[in-house]
Amino acid sequence: MSDKPNQLPTGPVTGEQPATGRQPVTSPYDSPTQQLPVVDVTKPRPADVPRTDDELGLDPDVPSVEQTKAGEPAYSYASIPPAANPPNEPSKAVRRRTAENRRGTLNFGLFLLRLVIGGTFIYHGLQKLTGWFHGPGLDGTRDMMADGGWDHPSLATVLLVAGELGGGILLILGLATPLAAGAVLAVILTAWAWKQGMIPGFQYKGSVPSGVELETILAGTAAALILTGPGRWSLDRNRGWSTRPAWGSSAALLAALLAAAATYWYLHGGNPLTGIGPFA
Secondary structure: OOOOOOOOOOOOOOOOOOOOOOOOOOOOOOOOOOOOOOOOOOOOOOOOOOOOHHHHOOOOOOOOOOOOOOOOOOOOOOOOOOOOOOOOOOOHHHHHHHHHHOOOOHHHHHHHHHHHHHHHHHHHHHHHHHOOOOOOHHHHHHHHHHHOOOOOHHHHHHHHHHHHHHHHHHHHHOOOHHHHHHHHHHHHHHHHHHHHOOOOOOOOOOOOOOOOHHHHHHHHHHHHHHHHOOOOOOOOOOOHHHOOOOHHHHHHHHHHHHHHHHHHHHHOOOOOOOOOHHHO
8 A cells, every 4th residue: 555645647538538618529610620722813714604794694674883873773673574463363365365255156147147148149140150040141141231231241240250259159268258248248339339220219129120129238238247257157267357357347348339339430330329319
């Protein structure tokens, strides 16, 4: 035994951490032991580093500092897109197209109207061209035009047959409807003026040879078809005039009226309104 007290070691024991009063190191980043890489500024920068506003993709509507005056707003918000529609809410264009498609039986009614008008003109055109349905044929039609006082019966016959057959076929198909309806309107108005001018005074009854009852009905329906359009059941269904005709249809109607007046004046002449109203 010894009289010396037991002495404890004063240095740290191998394998033990020194008591520092801090949290133990849990990550190499908490106590880095590696040296950070040194950047050499003399080397050229990579090509993918943006250097201009275009490369940065900045909004072109954002003015630069030089372009902005003191007191003016720096950003006009001109390029901010409009807010999107709320979820499950259709856009205005979709709502408008949906409203246009809700036409009920209107398309079917316009299709029936085109069948009746176009079929009537095809019937009379075939009578004059081929002699079918107890018609006069081309020779008989030309003689009829000559006896009726037409100055150029051959030209009048060609225009009459082309207008009735061509316009009638296009009306049934619903193709180029404003032009087709304008053609048959010009033809029937010329016939109306010719029959009305046979006898002074207003001749309307269809029971008399000079009556214009049938011609008036056909002219009115053809003019209405120009203004309404052919509807969706037609080859013009993708055209604007098929369901929403505008100023173009009004121009087609006016052109048909002028064509009828010019044709009657050049090929026949005379005043068809003799004995009516101020022309009595």
